[in-house]
Amino acid sequence: DSGVTQTPKHLITATGQRVTLRCSPRSGDLSVYWYQQSLDQGLQFLIQYYNGEERAKGNILERFSAQQFPDLHSELNLSSLELGDSALYFCASSGGGSGELFFGEGSRLTVL
């Protein structure tokens, strides 16, 4: 158990809809990262937050947004969903020391 919790584990929705994925980092970790992994692909870095502030941005679509709250949990909002958004979305947290990332088990999004 990595200590990182992601909900929901599975989500099926329709095109055009909006969903929110939630991540609770390991206790004490200030950094949260979001990644997208399409079928049999590598991980695409989306965005990183550190202690509530956006720290780095990757290949995140304008239809997607994220935030980190004062209690350090983070949410990834995906809107106007398209079939191609179907993927595993991972959250990872880091305490910053060595930079080791601890990954959640992911949220599997299926857009029909």
Added chain:
Amino acid sequence: SQQGEEDPQALSIQEGENATMNCSYKTSINNLQWYRQNSGRGLVHLILIRSNEREKHSGRLRVTLDTSKKSSSLLITASRAADTASYFCATDGKDMRFGAGTRLTVKP
């Protein structure tokens, strides 16, 4: 940002054989990390090697780092069917980016 690129993309070996995967990167680093992903699961950290280290061991894992060539290798010795997974490298930086990974299949 830093991103590692793993090679080969896929590797298939028999149980008991050694598996070697490579990672190349483009700019200076402080450390390089290797992760493992079982199908559809979250990544798990395997080992971290710092830029001033050349080799590091952890159980059946051996990692080397050549900063002059900007490359690293991960060796899994005496592989087992349970080692079947995808392996990723990542370098430190403001963001943590991963390559496409090496998909290792160990046949019993």
